[in-house]
Amino acid sequence: MRIAMIGTGYVGLVSGVCFSDFGHDVICVDQNADKIDQLSAGKVPIYEPGLQDLMLKNVEAGRLSFTTDLASAVAGAEAVFIAVGTPTRRGDGHADLTYVMAAAEEIAAAITDYTVVVTKSTVPLGTNRSVKQTIAKANPAAEFDVASNPEFLREGAAIDDFMKPDRVVVGVQNSRAAEVMGEIYRPLYLRDFPILTTDLESAEMIKYAANAFLATKITFINEIAGLCERSGADVKEVSRGIGLDGRIGNKFLHAGPGYGGSCFPKDTAALARIGQDHAYPMQITETVIRVNEEVKQRMVEKLRDACDGSFNGKTIAVLGVTFKPNTDDMRDAPSLTIVPALIGGGAKVRVVDPQGRAEGEALLPGVKWMEDPYHAARNADLVVLLTEWNEFRALDLKALARKMTSPRMVDLRNIYNAKTAKRGGFEYYTAVGRAERVGI
Numbered sequence: 001m002r003i004a005m006i007g008t009g010y011v012g013l014v015s016g017v018c019f020s021d022f023g024h025d026v027i028c029v030d031q032n033a034d035k036i037d038q039l040s041a042g043k044v045p046i047y048e049p050g051l052q053d054l055m056l057k058n059v060e061a062g063r064l065s066f067t068t069d070l071a072s073a074v075a076g077a078e079a080v081f082i083a084v085g086t087p088t089r090r091g092d093g094h095a096d097l098t099y100v101m102a103a104a105e106e107i108a109a110a111i112t113d114y115t116v117v118v119t120k121s122t123v124p125l126g127t128n129r130s131v132k133q134t135i136a137k138a139n140p141a142a143e144f145d146v147a148s149n150p151e152f153l154r155e156g157a158a159i160d161d162f163m164k165p166d167r168v169v170v171g172v173q174n175s176r177a178a179e180v181m182g183e184i185y186r187p188l189y190l191r192d193f194p195i196l197t198t199d200l201e202s203a204e205m206i207k208y209a210a211n212a213f214l215a216t217k218i219t220f221i222n223e224i225a226g227l228c229e230r231s232g233a234d235v236k237e238v239s240r241g242i243g244l245d246g247r248i249g250n251k252f253l254h255a256g257p258g259y260g261g262s263c264f265p266k267d268t269a270a271l272a273r274i275g276q277d278h279a280y281p282m283q284i285t286e287t288v289i290r291v292n293e294e295v296k297q298r299m300v301e302k303l304r305d306a307c308d309g310s311f312n313g314k315t316i317a318v319l320g321v322t323f324k325p326n327t328d329d330m331r332d333a334p335s336l337t338i339v340p341a342l343i344g345g346g347a348k349v350r351v352v353d354p355q356g357r358a359e360g361e362a363l364l365p366g367v368k369w370m371e372d373p374y375h376a377a378r379n380a381d382l383v384v385l386l387t388e389w390n391e392f393r394a395l396d397l398k399a400l401a402r403k404m405t406s407p408r409m410v411d412l413r414n415i416y417n418a419k420t421a422k423r424g425g426f427e428y429y430t431a432v433g434r435a436e437r438v439g440i
Helices: 010-021 033-040 051-060 070-074 098-110 127-138 158-163 175-184 186-190 200-231 235-243 264-277 283-306 335-344 357-363 397-403 418-423
Strands: 002-006 025-029 064-067 079-082 115-119 144-148 168-171 195-198 315-319 348-352 382-385 408-411 428-430
Touching (some): 002 010, 010 064, 010 079, 010 158, 033 064, 064 070, 070 098, 079 175, 098 127, 127 144, 127 200, 144 175, 168 200, 175 195, 200 283, 264 283, 283 382, 283 408, 283 428, 418 428
Parallel strands (some): 002 025, 025 064, 115 144, 168 195, 315 382, 382 408, 408 428
Antiparallel strands (some): 144 168
């Protein structure tokens, strides 16, 4: 099947590469000529484990190509996916559909035969119907249907998520579009992965509801962590205890500095706005958004306590600034709240992150980027574990502590524990939601 993928951001590129690995003929389109040149040269502009090798494999097989020419890519395509950005619109919290509608108008001008136009971007309810109206108005003679196919990819594990999904959600209006979508995902159907075919609005809502629920789980355990610190309970034991309940499950119950990334902040804000527009406030989601910001501020105060009440004149080593490990994504990362607070308080901040520097240099002005934790810790007053990269899970704590002026650690990902930190020579250690501490 011939597929055109409009947009080569995270979702579009991963989806296009994986569809080509299914055996489809895929053309990925982007207006950014530099990005297309980079992809055509075999270089992936984002960090995602395994993506470059899979891309090169399918380019070599002749199933995957890249272009800036949308018209030629869409002409003759049986399915055209819209995978452009839908950032939060300034001022009102709505998802900005400018790029989606612009793509729809361009697609309308290029359609030659029956085509299913598939929205892969995360969009508010009713967007697919708006896409249909836009195309029909721009090209009344076009023969097409629209479909909603939201993505559920975790950065850092996107290829596995695409190839071995918990489910594939497809929203359609008729059987003809359903047949095309069924053919596209036939390799997954043959391996018995669940494919849910539903209506357009339900597919749109599923995406928002899923992300809001996961954001709620994260925020819930972070709030419980705060209470654990006050009451003497251990949030890791609490998480394990409730996670063993099959009705709850153990995923997304790891206490930390708050959620970030490209999806949860944007999608919770959009869902809250959708509720307001329909005169049905999403009160839980609105609370989650507020509490998540409060969690980040609570982390700042935790670090301030570790610095005896003031960041001024302190040297602080921050390990990890991306919103999660195995990605270079800095969007809405907790570091974007925490690190500026350190600098604003007068601290000298050194940063180590395996992939975060490319985006982080512009987003975190005033920090010094270091190659490894041990150099960053030299003569430092505090080490902060902010992103749980594998490189930070088995540090030589004794070597780290020896390099510091004041061997203190705040572990915002609960990688270590008080006993291990004390044995490693740290005179001060605290984590999130845990009663065991050193030097407090």
